[in-house]
Amino acid sequence: MxxxxxxxxxxxxxxxxxxxxxxxxxxxxxxxxxxxxxxxxxxxxxxxxxxxxxxxxxxxxxxxxxxxxxxxxxxxxxxxxxxxxxxxxxxxxAGEAGHLRLAFVSTAGFTLLPEWVRVFRAEHPGATLDLLEATGDVQLPALERGEIDAGFLLHSPGFAPEGLAHLLVAQEPLVLAVPESHPLATARTLAFPKVLAEPLVMFPRRILPSLHDAVFALYHAAGREPRVAQEAIQMQTIVNLVSAGLGVAWVPDSVRQFQRPGVVYRTFGGAQAARVPRCETTLAWRDSPSPVLSRFVAFARRQAA
Missing domain, CATH: 1.10.10.10 (Winged helix-like DNA-binding domain superfamily/Winged helix DNA-binding domain)
Incomplete structure (x- = not known):
């Protein structure tokens, strides 16, 4: 020995x-x-x-x-x-140093996350951020098991996760992603009957149930059943499938930042705009946060304000 x-x-x-x-x-x-x-x-x-x-x-x-x-x-x-x-x-x-495990949905990665990470690291150089891209169905069990400290979640308004401390950080409408070659891409105005008749590229309900139900409710209110042609998990993948002509897709407005050739993003105007579902991004974490997480939450409150 x-x-x-x-x-x-x-x-x-x-x-x-x-x-x-x-x-x-x-x-x-x-x-x-x-x-x-x-x-x-x-x-x-x-x-x-x-x-x-x-x-x-x-x-x-x-x-x-x-x-x-x-x-x-x-x-x-x-x-x-x-x-x-x-x-x-x-x-x-004091929360000026430490390790923070932070998960995020892909839509947060398009807009707020890059700037927030840059500013937070500049203000707190002693803190280490470990970033993980994950959908909500992955984040919630990971939060429960203590495998991550906090996460940015996407959901319909008012559907923040129960049992977790949370902070609303962004609100936005859904927009319609349309194949560039489709007549809807160049139509002067969009009409719901034509849009709702199109095949749909959609995320599975298990990863985003509240927003999935909100989109389906839009169709049901018009007396239609969505024709889901293809499901995909990541918003980038959904947009890529739209560019391939598999259908149209309802995506958060922040996804416009993903400028995929072959895809056009359209919005509704007038009274029709009020019918389009909206979504929220929430920062969620377990109670009794660590000092460095408390620092990040305070930082997020300032940024969201």
């Missing part, structure tokens, strides 16, 4: 570094505010623990051995990290 490495106290490394940097036991002892005999004993103890000689000593000089020279930069780095620990602890307690 391999012998365990000796546990060396930080005090011994500090004493070793002082002697190695001054190459003089007397000056090193003065720097450490101690007398020379205990320092000599401490270095002997360290050499015994390590099983190597760190210094070549004569009556006139002290020199580092090869082992001592190799250890010096590592010991200096260790001591520097130790000196930084109190400030790091205070920063973590």
């Amino acid at each position: 391999k012998a365990e490495s000796p546990l060396v106290e930080l005090r011994l490394w500090r004493q070793f570094a002082a002697v190695a940097e001054t190459l003089h036991f007397g000056r090193a002892a003065a720097r450490l505010h101690m007398t020379q005999p205990p320092l000599t004993q401490a270095i002997a103890q360290l050499e015994k623990l390590l099983g190597v000689r760190l210094f070549d000593r004569t009556k006139r000089s002290v020199q580092l051995t090869e082992a001592g020279a190799a250890l010096l930069p590592e010991a200096q780095a260790l001591l520097a990290r130790a000196r930084a620990l109190p400030a790091q602890a205070r920063a973590a307690a």
Whole structure:
């Protein structure tokens, strides 16, 4: 069985570094505010623990051995990290440092997320953001299990997840993504009867139930049943399938940022616009947030305002 490495106290490394940097036991002892005999004993103890000689000593000089020279930069780095620990602890307690696991739906990635991440990192350089793109059906169990700290979720107005703290950060209407070659792409005005008759590219209900139901309610109110030609999970994929001519799609207005060749985004005007479903983006997190998450929530409140 391999012998365990000796546990060396930080005090011994500090004493070793002082002697190695001054190459003089007397000056090193003065720097450490101690007398020379205990320092000599401490270095002997360290050499015994390590099983190597760190210094070549004569009556006139002290020199580092090869082992001592190799250890010096590592010991200096260790001591520097130790000196930084109190400030790091205070920063973590204040939320200025720490690790934040943040999930987001693809629509947040089109608009608010890039700017928010840039500004938050600039304001809190000690905080680390770990970003994960995930749909709502993935985020909610991950929040429950503590695998992520917070997430940006998409839903219909008023359908923020229960049992979670949440903050509304954006509202937007749905727009119609249409194949560029389709007559609806160039029609002067859009009429619901023609739009609702088209095959539909749609996200599955399991990933976004409230918005899925809102779109279906639009069709049912007009006495029609949606003709779902194809389902896809990501909004980018939905738009790509529209460009392939598989149908039209209702997508959040922020998806306009995804300028896919072969796709035109159309909106409704006048009284028809009031019938188009809207959607909301919410930041959700579990109660009792960590300090760094509290910082991010406060930041999100300012940005959303």
